[in-house]
Amino acid sequence: MGISERKTREREERERRIVLAARTIAEREGWASVTIRRLADEIEFSQPVLYSHFQNRDEIVGAVALEGFGELAAVLRVAIQPSSTPKQLVEDVATAYLDFAFARPAMYEAMFVLPTGLRFARSDTPAQLREGFGAMATVIAPFSKDVDTATETFWAALHGLAQLERHGRIRPAFRAHRITLIMQMVSGQSR
Structure with a gap:
């Protein structure tokens, strides 16, 4: 597997983690609790990393x-x-x-x-x-x-x-x- 393929796979995995965390928080506490800051804390990524995936x-x-x-x-x-x-x-x-x-x-x-x-x-x-x-x-x-x-x-x-x-x-x-x-x-x- 080349570097480009690995980076693509890692990016897709980060996006899956972000979406799963949003779903989990929303089901547990409602959508008002789903914020960029909260998601970043939940999946242990910085907010800029989340913004690199979703605007x-x-x-x-x-x-x-x-x-x-x-x-x-x-x-x-x-x-x-x-x-x-x-x-x-x-x-x-x-x-x-x-x-x-x-x-x-x-x-x-x-x-x-x-x-x-x-x-x-x-x-x-x-x-x-x-x-x-x-x-x-x-x-x-x-x-x-x-x-x-x-x-x-x-x-x-x-x-x-x-x-x-x-x-x-x-x-x-x-x-x-x-x-x-x-x-x-x-x-x-x-x-």
Whole structure:
């Protein structure tokens, strides 16, 4: 292994340590506790070393969010079982999405609430973001001719439910019923 390859590997390892430390602190104490100074202390690097990897805290949050989008995409893909009916797939993906939001609150906040610079629906949208959207689009496609807009609406409904429940604005005991209602709206089925 050459010097250049070793330096690249060491740089990538430092970045992984920074992102992991940010995730760990955020899950344990919340994002307000994640500062450049705190991260530098946590991983025993100087602040200038952190700034050589990330320009600011928002870039670190963005790196955490990017990991989260990859994890969410994987969770949604697992929820898509070939043996399920199209309506069941909508419910399964909705359930998986909400379960993810509640199991990883700091990650979810990095992905959808905090500033990151990550953008959807552009030519430079990272693959992790496109994959999660694609998983949702897969289950929406049987019910809509405008799959992108319908998927955005499905996603917005799930995000709204996640945020409202996370902040105590709606009753958690009715989550499963809300998911059924979303499936009925998506599928055009009424009860």
